[in-house]
Amino acid sequence: MKMKAILSGITFFVIIFLAGCTREQPKDVGTTIRIDNIVDLTHTLTSDFPFIPVKKLTYPFALIPMATLKDNGVEANSWKIHEHLGTHTDAPNHFIANQKSLDQLELKDLIVPVVVIDIEEKASKNSDAVLTVEDIMTFEKAFGKIPDHACVMMYSGWEKHLRDSLFVGLDSQQVKHYPGFSNDAIKFLVEERNIAGIGVDVLSFDPGIDENYTGHKTLFEAGKWGVECVANLDKIPKTGATVIVAAPKVGKATGGFSRIIAVW
Amino acid sequence: MKMKAILSGITFFVIIFLAGCTREQPKDVGTTIRIDNIVDLTHTLTSDFPFIPVKKLTYPFALIPMATLKDNGVEANSWKIHEHLGTHTDAPNHFIANQKSLDQLELKDLIVPVVVIDIEEKASKNSDAVLTVEDIMTFEKAFGKIPDHACVMMYSGWEKHLRDSLFVGLDSQQVKHYPGFSNDAIKFLVEERNIAGIGVDVLSFDPGIDENYTGHKTLFEAGKWGVECVANLDKIPKTGATVIVAAPKVGKATGGFSRIIAVW
Known part of the structure; x- marks a missing residue:
């Protein structure tokens, strides 16, 4: 995987370089x-997909037959769905009044370079582990500075818990435990790295224990998006890929189940 | 727009050619x-978006507040939605038993070359106009053979009727009238052009008058997908662009509201 990624990276730069040399290049480059590689970063949404339990508010996804081939000659379903289920995008209006809704995010901000910061080792020892500014520094020493206008994904290895109770991680006090970004890390990425958005392989990009969703507010105040329950982050290169965050264009939505795709 | 498209096309081939010459190219090319240009082919989904009226079955989209900043400190909504609303993808299991569901469509079949066949002139004179095999031949004489594994979009100009009654086009007998693909054209595209899928700027790719959905059955028997209510087809080149059909990965779905994007 690593070698393949490096080869892809070389070709990418070779093509950029060659394109830069040709006189046939139009001005609107x-x-x-x-696209040597396509990886689907989306989990399949089904009724048993875990979600953040908020009493009297949230509920699981359901597929409800609306017409069947047998009875109607056509098969179609209704969905029982809310905006924060499955692999999904959060829009800034989820926590901040008068901020952008999902349909107001521009495609140029949703098709961007992606980097993956791996905190699996510390997360495997501590469900409350957070991605810190120091983790970003360590990443940049190994892989170079985070590109401008990128999506920064946290990989915690939490995907392996998708079908067990650790994914939500409720303790006896009903407090959630899963890794996330520290608020300082989000602040740093917004202020010092001009990111497009962030993503995580867990239910939410604030760690489960933060019931105030501090990082959400920091990110959304800056008008940036977040993607949650992202799949297959161990199957894409740490840097050099492009992510397509194909959020559903629903008017005034605060988020929505999305198709998220990495290509490189 | 035309000039820009031609320039983009030239650059595309120049890069392909130069890439072909370099020895640094990896084997998994x-x-x-x-991406000089990105065009969103998706309409924003709102409660007034038109849909095919099927008595006692279909209903419009609705955004239903689930939590508000004022009452809950967070804004989130439920959606009242079915699989065939707005700019959406149809999966082969919509009409054919044991065919692929939406989540079973592979990304390599959803990120493909796109061509646009324009039948606006005849559609403007006849709401029941269909895209025929002859139209495909005329297109190929002007723009070259439809590439392998492409999405063939029909542009009828119907988008201008999105907010008037002509979009559904119900007559006094409750029969629908809007343009579509002829069944023969779909058969030809599947059998002779190895397409990935088709798309239209109207409610359905069978013409409104065909209540048997003949073309749907032909397309889905072949395991291909269709996209409906596609936006902005007059804003992309007739050939040379790539379409990303970002269908929602919902288990067993027969279709779903999708983000559809053209890049070139």
Whole structure:
């Protein structure tokens, strides 16, 4: 995987370089993306997909037959769904009044470079582990500075708990325990790295124990998006890929089940 | 727009050619996509978005507040939604038993070249106009053979009727009138052009008058997908762009509201 990623990276830069040399290049040059590899970062949404339990508010996804081939000659379903189920995008209006809704996020901000910061080792020892500014520094020493306008994904290895109780991690006091970004890390990424958004392989990008959703507020005040329950982050390179956050364009939505795709 | 598209096309081929010459190229070469241009082919979904009226079955989209900043400190909504609302993808299991569901469509079949066949002139004179095999031939004479594994979009200009009664086009007998693909054209595209899928700027890819959905059955028997209520098809080049059909990965779904994006 690593070698393949490096080769892809080399080709990417070779093409950029060659494109830069040719006189046939139009003036409105954008980004050249090689698609040697496509990885789906989306979990399949089903009725048993875990979600943040908020008493009297949240509920699981349900597929409800609306018409069947047998009875109606056509198969179709209704969905019982809310905006924060499955692999989904959070829009800034989720916590901040008068901020952008999901349909107001621009595609140029949803198709961006992606980096993956791996905190699996410390998360495996502590469900409340957080990605810190120091983790970002360590990442940058190994992989170079986070590119401008990128999506920064946290990989905690939590995906392996998707079908067990650790994914939500409720303790006897009904407090959640799963890793997340520290608020300082989010503040740093917004202020010092001009990110497009962030993502996590857990239910929420604030650690489960933070019931105030501090990082959500920091991120959304800055008008940035977040993606949660992201799949397969161990199957893409740490840097060099592009992520397509295909959020559903629902008017005034605060979030929504999304198709998230990495290409490189 | 035309000139820009031609320039983009030239650059695309120049890059493909240069990439072909370099020795640094890895063996797992895929597709190089330039992103000079991004166009959103998705309509914003709101409660007044038109839909196919099927008595006692279908209903419009609704956004239902679940939590508010004022009462709960967080804003979130439930959606009243079914699988065939707004700009959406149809999966083959919509009409054919044991065919692929939406979550079973592979990403390699959803990120494909796109061509646009324009039948606006005849559609403007006849709401029941269909895209025929002859229209495909005329298109290919002008723009070259439809590439392998492409999405073939029909542009009828119907988008301008989105907010008037012509979009559904119900007559006094409650029969619908809007343009579509002829069944023969779909058969030809599946059998002779190895398409990935088709798309339309109207409610359904069968013309409104065909209450048997003949073309749906032909397309889905072949395991291909269709996209409906596609936006902005007049804003992308007739050939040379790539479409990303970001269908929601819902287990067993027959379709679903999708983010559809063209890049070139």
